[in-house]
Amino acid sequence: MNQTILEARKVTKYFHDPVTSQVLKEISFSVNRGDFVSVTGRSGCGKSTLLYILSTMDTDYEGEILIDGQQMKNKTEAELAKVRNEKIGFVFQFHYLLNEFSVLKNVMLPGLKMGKYSNDEIEHRAYEKLKILGIESEALKKPNQVSGGQKQRVAIARALINEPLIIMGDEPTGNLDKKNGEIVFDIFKELAEVYNQSLLIVTHDNEFANRTHRIIEMEDGKII
Amino acid sequence: MNNKLIVDISRSLLLARWKQTLVAAIGVTFSITMFISLLSFMSGLNDLLDGLIINRTAHIRLYNEIKPSTRQPLSLSEEYKNHYNFISKIKPKKERLEIYDHAAIMNYLKKDDRILGIAPKIMTQVFYNIGAIDLTGVINGVDVEAENKLFLFQNYVTEGNYLDLKNTPNSIILGKGLSEKMLANIGDVIQVTTSKGEQVSLKVVGYFQSGLQDIDNTQSYASISTTQKLLAESASYITDIQVKLKDINLAPALALEYQELFDLEALDIQTANAQFETGSTVRTIISYSVGITLLIVAGFGIYNILNMMIYEKMDSIAILKATGFSGKDVNRIFITIALSIGIFGGLLGLIFGFGLSALIDQVPFNTPSLPTITTYPVNYNPVFYGIGAIFSIVTTYMAGYFPSRKASKIDPVIIIRGK
Numbered sequence: 001m002n003q004t005i006l007e008a009r010k011v012t013k014y015f016h017d018p019v020t021s022q023v024l025k026e027i028s029f030s031v032n033r034g035d036f037v038s039v040t041g042r043s044g045c046g047k048s049t050l051l052y053i054l055s056t057m058d059t060d061y062e063g064e065i066l067i068d069g070q071q072m073k074n075k076t077e078a079e080l081a082k083v084r085n086e087k088i089g090f091v092f093q094f095h096y097l098l099n100e101f102s103v104l105k106n107v108m109l110p111g112l113k114m115g116k117y118s119n120d121e122i123e124h125r126a127y128e129k130l131k132i133l134g135i136e137s138e139a140l141k142k143p144n145q146v147s148g149g150q151k152q153r154v155a156i157a158r159a160l161i162n163e164p165l166i167i168m169g170d171e172p173t174g175n176l177d178k179k180n181g182e183i184v185f186d187i188f189k190e191l192a193e194v195y196n197q198s199l200l201i202v203t204h205d206n207e208f209a210n211r212t213h214r215i216i217e218m219e220d221g222k223i224i
Numbered sequence: 225m226n227n228k229l230i231v232d233i234s235r236s237l238l239l240a241r242w243k244q245t246l247v248a249a250i251g252v253t254f255s256i257t258m259f260i261s262l263l264s265f266m267s268g269l270n271d272l273l274d275g276l277i278i279n280r281t282a283h284i285r286l287y288n289e290i291k292p293s294t295r296q297p298l299s300l301s302e303e304y305k306n307h308y309n310f311i312s313k314i315k316p317k318k319e320r321l322e323i324y325d326h327a328a329i330m331n332y333l334k335k336d337d338r339i340l341g342i343a344p345k346i347m348t349q350v351f352y353n354i355g356a357i358d359l360t361g362v363i364n365g366v367d368v369e370a371e372n373k374l375f376l377f378q379n380y381v382t383e384g385n386y387l388d389l390k391n392t393p394n395s396i397i398l399g400k401g402l403s404e405k406m407l408a409n410i411g412d413v414i415q416v417t418t419s420k421g422e423q424v425s426l427k428v429v430g431y432f433q434s435g436l437q438d439i440d441n442t443q444s445y446a447s448i449s450t451t452q453k454l455l456a457e458s459a460s461y462i463t464d465i466q467v468k469l470k471d472i473n474l475a476p477a478l479a480l481e482y483q484e485l486f487d488l489e490a491l492d493i494q495t496a497n498a499q500f501e502t503g504s505t506v507r508t509i510i511s512y513s514v515g516i517t518l519l520i521v522a523g524f525g526i527y528n529i530l531n532m533m534i535y536e537k538m539d540s541i542a543i544l545k546a547t548g549f550s551g552k553d554v555n556r557i558f559i560t561i562a563l564s565i566g567i568f569g570g571l572l573g574l575i576f577g578f579g580l581s582a583l584i585d586q587v588p589f590n591t592p593s594l595p596t597i598t599t600y601p602v603n604y605n606p607v608f609y610g611i612g613a614i615f616s617i618v619t620t621y622m623a624g625y626f627p628s629r630k631a632s633k634i635d636p637v638i639i640i641r642g643k
Contacts, residue, residue, distance in 0.1 A: 052637045078550040083547020092640055096543035099238035110547040112229045
């Protein structure tokens, strides 16, 4: 159960524009299966930067990232895309749903991309995820026809579709009101405790962070 | 699986902006339509104009010519073999214009399978007598049936039946311009004076109109036997053998071959009518360049629309990449969009192009110099459709290439963090 699924080893990152400055200073930590981890800190402390490096989308860093024991350095862009597709689920501050597709199709897209299951199977799974999040009745609507809180839940369902090792969130409740933020938090908690899903959530909402299993607090590019 | 997904996403993006897509597709349709109809029309016109010459002219003409011999007796001399010999004031020898042993030559030619057909001919200078005035001109003595088979003789005989030339003894078909000068109607008898000074009466059985004024004003046709009688020559006398080839491009090479073989002059059509080929080439180049310009303009339209679409869909591209679509997938999505605009627009263009050509084909076009033509000429060459289809796909691919590459290079981090 205590299998390490994400590990950062001495991750260092510089910004070069407009002047070179170090934003991350030798960050090392790991996330185990089932961990519900929050990363907090003041704005500008580098927590989002860290998240994007961990998510493999930002490849300009020093140090090592291991996801599921695999070294992420020296992978090609297409290989990293595959890792994101299969092993990481994303929830951002903004929902980033595609308005051209129905809610259901939005959830299905990463699954279709993975291509591991048949269309019907993926559709069935997408329905299941939507059911967990309590929005299966909205499945056939377009994203712009559902409310903000529901959109974020659709985004979570999308993150879950490929049964990722870890869900990464960048201020997932940042754009939501108190009530919807609460719903999203409860979903995360349920995922972690009931489904043993690992979560790594960047937030500056201390109340949110305090209720997670583990808090990584950052300041000035370092973990304190 | 992956392909289906990419097509699916492309279609959704396309349909989301269907008005813009339609404009882009109409651009392609328009240019392909114009490309097809322009080329069909132009090449129809080219064929018509070339046909004026090519249909009426032998691909290779074999004849005797009065000219100075290229080999002088001196060159046969052993004594002066190693000298440079200068001979001045060489004159041509009196030579008959008749082709010797033409029956053997014609038999040989008939067996050559590069040849479509041959027609013997006698050309002779005459004077047409109109009262006190003599008009110079030429009578072509032809084998009526062979002439019709190879050179579509009946198309040019506007009045009267061309077969009467063969069936009526001592008959003549006059050039239209000539008949107007002579005020000769069908059934009238006219007088001609041959180059040997004999006067002969011939019955007019028809008029011909070639479309070339110079010919219509001076030339006329008679049967071979009539012409032989006119010249007081035997039934074996002919001056020309006209050869029509299966492939006109072989003419220069074959002309050279026959010249050696038969010891005759052989003139190929390319040498005789160089200016026609030049004219056709220039017209073809113009049509192609206009057509391709249209397509390139349409290509820029597609480029613009894709660029705009990429700016609009920045978020979607970012999230697709975040959830596991590689840059290559994104690239393929936009290339698919570009190509479907190209294929759809191009296909419609081909159909409309065919329609427009068919329409042009119906427009009346009457000109006194071209009696057989009643509507504008159109060439429905499938090659044009092939070129149009290929070009529509190539230009839209090119137009899609750069925007797609840009889309594939979008960094999702910048967009997601920017919100």
